[in-house]
Amino acid sequence: xxxxxxxxxxxxxxxxxxxxxxxxxxxxxxxxxxxxxxxxxxxxxxxxxxxxxxxxxxxxxxxxxxxxxxxxxxxxxxxxxxxxxxxxxxxxxxxxxxxxxxxxxxxxxxxxxxxxxxxxxxxxxxxxxxxxxxxxxxxxxxxxxxxxxxxxxxxxxxxxxxxxxxxxxxxxxxxxxxxxxxxxxxx
Numbered sequence: 001x002x003x004x005x006x007x008x009x010x011x012x013x014x015x016x017x018x019x020x021x022x023x024x025x026x027x028x029x030x031x032x033x034x035x036x037x038x039x040x041x042x043x044x045x046x047x048x049x050x051x052x053x054x055x056x057x058x059x060x061x062x063x064x065x066x067x068x069x070x071x072x073x074x075x076x077x078x079x080x081x082x083x084x085x086x087x088x089x090x091x092x093x094x095x096x097x098x099x100x101x102x103x104x105x106x107x108x109x110x111x112x113x114x115x116x117x118x119x120x121x122x123x124x125x126x127x128x129x130x131x132x133x134x135x136x137x138x139x140x141x142x143x144x145x146x147x148x149x150x151x152x153x154x155x156x157x158x159x160x161x162x163x164x165x166x167x168x169x170x171x172x173x174x175x176x177x178x179x180x181x182x183x184x185x186x187x
Contacts (some may be wrong), residue, residue, distance in 0.1 A: 058104045064090060065102060069115035074143055075150075076182025077120045080134050088187055091123055100127035107135050117144060121151050124185025142169055150181035 068087035069105035071079050081178050091099065103120050107113045120128045132154065136144055140163050148160030149171070164171055 043164075055101065055105065057105050061094070061098070061102050064105065065099075065116060065119065066110065066112055069112045069119045072097075072115045072118050072122075072182075073146055074148075076122060080171065084172050085187065086124075096125055096127050099123070100131065101126050103128045104131045107131060113139065114141070114144060118147055118182050121147065121184055122182050122186060123151070129153075129155065132156065136160065136163055139170075142167070151184045153177060153184035156184065 003079065049105040061178075064087065068084070068091060071084050073079055099120075103116060103125070107116050110116060113135065117132055120132060132148075136148060136159055142164065145160040148156040151157065151160075161171065
């Protein structure tokens with residue numbers, strides 16, 4: 001019995017030495033700055049990456065969409081309502097197809113993709129509906145699914161409900177504490 005215990009102690013000690021060597025070699029790699037520089041490059045690429053075949057978004061439209069989206073809370077309530085009205089009007093006047101194309105490109109890579117989805121829902125942009133549905137499918141969250149359920153748009157409600165059920169959430173109907181939920185085509 002003592003030889004079995006001794007055997008396991010030797011094995012554990014050997015594993016400890018191997019793990020220690022691996023940790024030290026990883027730490028040396030971090031010390032030379034290569035890993036840190038690579039991490040910075042990857043982070044920068046994440047926020048600027050888009051598919052090469054994607055059209056460029058007009059910078060003015062992008063700025064208007066993003067600054068308006070940043071003025072939305074997580075469930076679609078305006079943070080600064082007066083500013084929201086001022087920003088919302090020019091977006092409503094944009095051609096639906098132009099907006100939908102810009103949204104399709106931005107939602108794939110922009111850090112504000114979630115709020116851009118809510119903004120698009122509030123605008124009621126019908127040509128962007130397919131992109132809204134695929135965004136929930138590919139990048140979804142319970143919060144976005146809840147926004148879709150409260151949107152009163154039949155397809156968004158159904159997709160939001162299915163997403164939550166697939167991810168084992170229960171749906172309770174209760175007034176949100178985060179303000180008025182986003183409605184399809186409503187300020």
